[in-house]
Amino acid sequence: MSSCKFYLSFENSIYKDYISEKLFNPLTLGAVPVVIGPPRDNYEEFVPADSFIHVDDFKTPQEMAEYLTLLDKNQTLYEQYFNWRKEYIAESSYFGLEHACRICQYIRSYTGYRVFKNLNQWYFG
Numbered sequence: 586m587s588s589c590k591f592y593l594s595f596e597n598s599i600y601k602d603y604i605s606e607k608l609f610n611p612l613t614l615g616a617v618p619v620v621i622g623p624p625r626d627n628y629e630e631f632v633p634a635d636s637f638i639h640v641d642d643f644k645t646p647q648e649m650a651e652y653l654t655l656l657d658k659n660q661t662l663y664e665q666y667f668n669w670r671k672e673y674i675a676e677s678s679y680f681g682l683e684h685a686c687r688i689c690q691y692i693r694s695y696t697g698y699r700v701f702k703n704l705n706q707w708y709f710g
């Protein structure tokens with residue numbers, strides 16, 4: 586992925602906040618993500634606006650293809666998609682382990698929790 590200029594980050598479903606490793610992997614590895622997913626403003630809640638290309642930024646696939654071709658030919662324009670690296674660092678999360686640890690911290694600090702010994706019984710009654 587790091588040898589590619591662009592990476593097609595097309596999510597399997599289009600839902601608010603459904604933004605997966607398909608976005609974060611190219612950002613970590615140095616490719617510019619071209620995204621299909623929730624609207625641009627939802628992506629911008631998670632990553633800088635100038636770190637990715639959204640297909641909704643274009644009227645037609647051809648218009649997008651022409652823009653990607655332009656970026657491919659003009660290094661100055663292409664490198665604008667890496668300006669965010671002056672202020673941020675992209676770190677990969679090892680199989681979501683960091684998030685799993687956050688869940689444990691949350692459960693420990695959240696006192697309203699209950700213990701279910703049988704999930705099937707709890708869920709299905």
Ligand SMILES: *[C@@H]1O[C@H](CO)[C@@H](O)[C@H](O)[C@H]1NC(C)=O
Pocket residue numbers: 659660661662
């Ligand atoms: C690349 O794009 C920049 C910014 O639009 C422009 O100033 C420059 O002339 C372009 N370079 C080439 C080689 O077209």
